[in-house]
Amino acid sequence: MKKTTLLQFIAGLIIATLVLLFLKWGSEALYTAEAGNESEPAYVIEVDEPAPAAAETSGTGATSEAATSEATTTEAAAPAAEPTFEELYAAADATAGKKVFNKCKACHKLEEGKNATGPYLFGVVGRPQASVEGFKYSDAMSSHTGVWTPAEINLFLTDTKAYAPGTKMTLKGVKGAENRANLIAYLATFSK
Numbered sequence: 001m002k003k004t005t006l007l008q009f010i011a012g013l014i015i016a017t018l019v020l021l022f023l024k025w026g027s028e029a030l031y032t033a034e035a036g037n038e039s040e041p042a043y044v045i046e047v048d049e050p051a052p053a054a055a056e057t058s059g060t061g062a063t064s065e066a067a068t069s070e071a072t073t074t075e076a077a078a079p080a081a082e083p084t085f086e087e088l089y090a091a092a093d094a095t096a097g098k099k100v101f102n103k104c105k106a107c108h109k110l111e112e113g114k115n116a117t118g119p120y121l122f123g124v125v126g127r128p129q130a131s132v133e134g135f136k137y138s139d140a141m142s143s144h145t146g147v148w149t150p151a152e153i154n155l156f157l158t159d160t161k162a163y164a165p166g167t168k169m170t171l172k173g174v175k176g177a178e179n180r181a182n183l184i185a186y187l188a189t190f191s192k
């Protein structure tokens with residue numbers, strides 16, 4: 001009889017332990033699910049595709065909407081922060097551009113008619129492209145038949161090889177949109 005009581009007691013303990021374990025496991029599962037939901041918006045903003053990702057994984061519409069609108073705001077703000085070339089050119093500083101022209105001096109003169117390794121740059125802003133008489137342009141440059149507007153010179157100086165593949169001008173370009181705007185403003189002061 002005593003043995004049975006002891007066995008009953010042990011069995012009771014085991015059952016009680018199992019019940020406790022189940023309760024603990026159940027509450028942990030609930031807690032983890034909630035924590036997962038909370039961390040979703042932060043993850044969604046990082047991945048750049050907020051709408052589909054949030055819709056797939058999140059059950060709460062409110063959370064995914066908040067994440068979407070936040071991400072959209074970030075995307076819209078980024079391009080607006082960078083000024084356009086036109087804006088930079090309107091505020092350009094020709095005096096600062098004189099220093100940038102040091103990169104060009106080895107090959108270009110600013111006096112009319114004086115060609116060097118490159119064609120003279122007097123009056124280049126507003127001049128037809130590849131139009132200096134007596135200068136032997138590359139085919140790459142000759143194929144450009146437009147006008148050297150400030151914006152066009154900016155494009156050329158951003159990446160000379162991309163603008164005119166095979167150009168004889170070996171300078172890769174001028175770094176910094178502001179530097180280019182200042183340089184072109186300086187060049188524009190050399191005209192009739």
Ligand code: HEC
Binds near residue numbers: 100104140166173
């Ligand atoms: C290493 C020599 C060299 C340097 C440095 C150089 N250029 Fe040139 N540049 C040339 C040559 C050569 C050409 C003719 C390109 C061709 O025919 O493909 C040219 C052409 C040009 C043209 C086109 C002119 C036209 O009549 O169509 C412009 C504009 C120009 N360069 C601006 C610049 C500026 C601004 C700088 C300084 C940031 C500069 N270059 C630096 C050699 C140079």
